[in-house]
Amino acid sequence: xxxxxxxxxxxxxxxxxxxxxxxxxxxxxxxxxxxxxxxxxxxxxxxxxxxxxxxxxxxxxxxxxxxxxxxxxxxxxxxxxxxxxxxxxxxxxxxxxxxxxxxxxxxxxxxxxxxxxxxxxxxxxxxxxxxxxxxxxxxxxxxxxxxxxxxxxxx
Numbered sequence: 001x002x003x004x005x006x007x008x009x010x011x012x013x014x015x016x017x018x019x020x021x022x023x024x025x026x027x028x029x030x031x032x033x034x035x036x037x038x039x040x041x042x043x044x045x046x047x048x049x050x051x052x053x054x055x056x057x058x059x060x061x062x063x064x065x066x067x068x069x070x071x072x073x074x075x076x077x078x079x080x081x082x083x084x085x086x087x088x089x090x091x092x093x094x095x096x097x098x099x100x101x102x103x104x105x106x107x108x109x110x111x112x113x114x115x116x117x118x119x120x121x122x123x124x125x126x127x128x129x130x131x132x133x134x135x136x137x138x139x140x141x142x143x144x145x146x147x148x149x150x151x152x153x154x155x
Contacts, residue, residue: 002042002057005036006038009034009037011033011034012032012034012035014032014033016029016030017029026048029047030045030046031043032044032045032046033060040059041059041060042057042058042059042060043058044056044058070086071086071087071088080118082147082148089118089147089151091117091119091147092116092139093115093116093153094115094116094117094142096115098143107153107154109153110152110153111152111153112150113146113149113150113151114142114146115146116142116146116147116151117139117141117144117146117147118139118140118147119138119140120137120139121135121136121137121138122136122138123135
């Protein structure tokens, strides 16, 4: 019923109609809350008009791990792996316009994705041992590939 969730626990069903009618239960709007034995809590609503259906289960006790997963794992699934809404990326700000000489980035400010280019980091290494290596940064120019939307600077 709920993907990746063992359906074992308590299901609370409440009538949400304010009318004290004697209508058959299947014709009454309901609120359903599922309390799983391992801690997850999900909520949905049952609508009977125009067709009988559940509105979709929504997890209402979101953990830190849930938030981190949604931020890190969200991408638009294109060949660049651009972040989806709320996702994180390391990007190079390339100023307000081409040829801009004074480029400043301010923490907390929003910047247009069209002026950001993805950054790649490469470090030579081997599977064993520890040693000092100099990383190489690859910056894609925003005219080659820019990011969709706008982004908030974290540093």
